[in-house]
Amino acid sequence: MAKIIAVTNQKGGVGKTTTAINLAAALAISGRTVLLVDCDPQGNATSGVGMKGQRAAGGTIYEALTQAADDADRFTLPTMIDRLSLIPATRDLSGAEIELISVSERERRLERLLEPQRDRFDYIIIDSPPSLGLLTLNALVAADRVLIPLHCEYFALEGLADLVSTMRRVRAALNPGLDIEGVLLTMNDERTNLGQQVSRDVREFFKDKVYRTVIPRNVRLAEAPSHGLPAVTYDPKSRGADAYFAFANEVLERNQLAPAVS
Numbered sequence: 281m282a283k284i285i286a287v288t289n290q291k292g293g294v295g296k297t298t299t300a301i302n303l304a305a306a307l308a309i310s311g312r313t314v315l316l317v318d319c320d321p322q323g324n325a326t327s328g329v330g331m332k333g334q335r336a337a338g339g340t341i342y343e344a345l346t347q348a349a350d351d352a353d354r355f356t357l358p359t360m361i362d363r364l365s366l367i368p369a370t371r372d373l374s375g376a377e378i379e380l381i382s383v384s385e386r387e388r389r390l391e392r393l394l395e396p397q398r399d400r401f402d403y404i405i406i407d408s409p410p411s412l413g414l415l416t417l418n419a420l421v422a423a424d425r426v427l428i429p430l431h432c433e434y435f436a437l438e439g440l441a442d443l444v445s446t447m448r449r450v451r452a453a454l455n456p457g458l459d460i461e462g463v464l465l466t467m468n469d470e471r472t473n474l475g476q477q478v479s480r481d482v483r484e485f486f487k488d489k490v491y492r493t494v495i496p497r498n499v500r501l502a503e504a505p506s507h508g509l510p511a512v513t514y515d516p517k518s519r520g521a522d523a524y525f526a527f528a529n530e531v532l533e534r535n536q537l538a539p540a541v542s
């Protein structure tokens with residue numbers, strides 16, 4: 281039974297997509313079957329696995345959500361990486377936020393799509409946009425757990441209160457089991473002490489939810505998307521890839537200790 285993880289932070293450019301694609305790819309490389317769901321109109325997760333502009337037989341996540349589809353197979357494509365599949369996104373998706381406003385069960389569209397896929401995958405990873413709008417809400421309702429990437433900088437924690445309170449509302453009304461999977465510190469500049477200070481503050485706030493692995497700022501992680509590959513396959517020996525492999529192992533380790541999600 282798949283565990284569904286939404287990679288979410290309404291702050292832009294904190295490493296959500298980099299984390300979603302490298303975690304998804306690293307889990308696939310380690311033998312798990314993984315579905316990556318691009319839920320951001322920017323489509324960066326789609327281009328990050330080399331599938332920019334591609335559509336499955338039924339279309340993209342846009343058609344899946346607006347048609348209230350429950351047959352995700354029609355929207356799923358294989359990727360170049362064994363065991364990694366993708367539900368792609370294009371710019372069209374930006375229309376969904378508005379088009380869904382007036383329809384019933386609009387927050388449950390993604391849940392409806394992904395729930396029947398649980399027996400086909402080990403992990404379903406959702407990349408979400410930098411907002412707390414309807415697309416992110418759909419991701420939080422569909423997910424078992426939220427993975428929060430935090431950019432190692434001052435104000436990293438700023439705005440997180442909004443995410444935490446949104447999660448609380450989702451838990452009360454729509455998805456009682458929702459919880460934090462973990463908090464990942466990203467883009468750490470090892471030449472400064474700032475990362476250590478931020479890390480201390482974040483660990484004080486989120487305690488053992490914070491992963492031991494800290495993702496360094498590494499140029500390979502920034503270059504890889506332009507080659508249409510996650511860094512873990514583009515340059516598996518780079519420091520960035522190495523950190524994402526260590527992170528994926530930590531995710532697997534935690535999930536062996538944690539009770540099974542029903």
Ligand SMILES: Nc1ncnc2c1ncn2[C@@H]1O[C@H](COP(=O)(O)OP(=O)(O)OP(=O)(O)O)[C@@H](O)[C@H]1O
Nearest residue numbers: 292293294295296297298410467496497498501502
């Ligand atoms: N550890 C890192 N080292 C260097 N560059 C990075 C690292 N992580 C991400 N980047 C780069 O920083 C930019 C922002 O990262 P990313 O797209 O993953 O963030 P995001 O949170 O998904 O952004 P958005 O909110 O726009 O969706 C990208 O250009 C990415 O390639």
Ligand SMILES: [Mg+2]
Nearest residue numbers: 296297320324
């Ligand atoms: Mg992104």
